[in-house]
Amino acid sequence: MRSLSRDILPLAVAGGLIAVAVIAPVRAADKAAGLKPATAQTINIGYVNGVAFYTAQEDGYHVVATLSVAGGAPIRVAATLQPEQAVSFSVPGAADTAPSVVQIARRGDSLTVTNPPPRLVLN
Incomplete structure (x- = not known):
């Protein structure tokens, strides 16, 4: 055994x-x-969180991002991207610091979501 x-x-x-x-x-x-059609990608921009997805249509890639702050009322942003186009969302930083930026970019037939690196916040 x-x-x-x-x-x-x-x-x-x-x-x-x-x-x-x-x-x-x-x-x-x-x-x-890159991101696949109709597959959600998490977005984290400082204190703003959400998801983005796209669908391929005849007139371009229809990108939809839904964002909210700490469970508050969400906002939805939509854009149609052609090859080599991008859309970005940003959250301002503290005085004398750069904003946090997420970019959704179409390169040919590929779509990528670039999240900023996490920031260490000390109070």
């Missing part, structure tokens, strides 16, 4: 690690390729 912890568990862990090693590069390639 095989011992679960000595014989079977190490095989299960090894199988899980192999699956992660195969799936992780595929998922990373999906993210690098």
